[in-house]
């Protein structure tokens with residue numbers, strides 16, 4: 001039987017185009033995946049904690065209250081101001097469903113993280129894209145595009161895929177200029193950055209900060225993120241979806257990782273920062289143009305060689321992210337390389353890159 005995703009002639013037809021579904025590149029066994037910005041490898045002991053858990057954990061619907069209280073205490077906010085979500089992805093989706101609607105707009109950087117586009121479209125909102133190519137956040141352009149229709153403003157910092165950051169002054173100015181809009185500060189890579197803006201902006205009434213355990217904490221497979229905002233905004237987000245979206249084993253693993261993972265996390269972050277420096281040096285020495293980054297990845301402009309470098313790395317067992325379909329955003333000749341945060345994986349990356357570049361010839 002052949003499967004087709006074309007709309008049927010007879011039967012239910014959705015306003016959603018199936019071609020817009022997110023597709024992750026396939027990866028074979030033994031491939032080093034450096035295409036999704038995942039963080040540190042958790043210790044095996046974390047799974048041991050789960051093996052010793054009471055099976056009641058599985059029988060009952062999940063209870064996120066202890067995790068929300070733990071995260072809220074770490075940030076010094078009341079627990080009702082923090083909501084645990086199925087990754088930051090779910091927080092983005094809830095924020096869009098709750099605050100965007102047809103006829104209203106979301107301002108977001110271009111390029112940026114694709115799930116904002118997807119969730120905004122599902123909520124029926126319109127996107128206003130603001131180019132962000134210089135390292136500095138385009139604060140004047142954002143402020144200049146605010147109007148009565150602006151419902152949500154997304155500031156992704158560090159931005160994905162560029163790694164650039166907004167400053168505290170940028171976020172404060174934008175929040176003040178858009179008092180009736182929700183300013184979503186996507187801070188999922190903040191552990192790798194120079195400054196964590198969370199404490200300084202979290203009490204602004206229209207700011208929602210998104211964080212995750214998927215990146216520096218190493219739990220992307222668990223799908224645990226969280227959103228921190230005013231009690232009102234968080235209560236609205238709780239109402240904008242189902243009550244049990246994070247599975248109980250993920251909640252238990254998140255609690256264990258927060259308890260045991262602080263030291264591995266800081267060692268991982270230090271290692272990633274070093275790899276960022278080394279990889280950028282290697283790429284620049286080969287005549288390519290890596291961007292400065294404050295995240296766990298480097299975006300590098302490769303010109304006409306992008307496709308062959310991507311293929312050459314894959315042939316040597318290293319998968320990095322390419323963007324062949326994102327022509328309008330100026331990404332089609334760029335590659336985004338996740339920093340593995342591990343000496344032997346970094347060596348693998350570095351060697352595969354060296355061989356690929358040698359095979360290519362060093363002239364762009």
Ligand SMILES: Cc1ncc(COP(=O)(O)O)c(C=O)c1O
Pocket residue numbers: 036037086087088089090113156159160186188211212213214220223224225
């Ligand atoms: C900028 C940005 N925001 C949010 C997310 C989603 O993170 P999570 O795994 O917590 O859903 C990602 C994931 O890559 C991201 O790059």
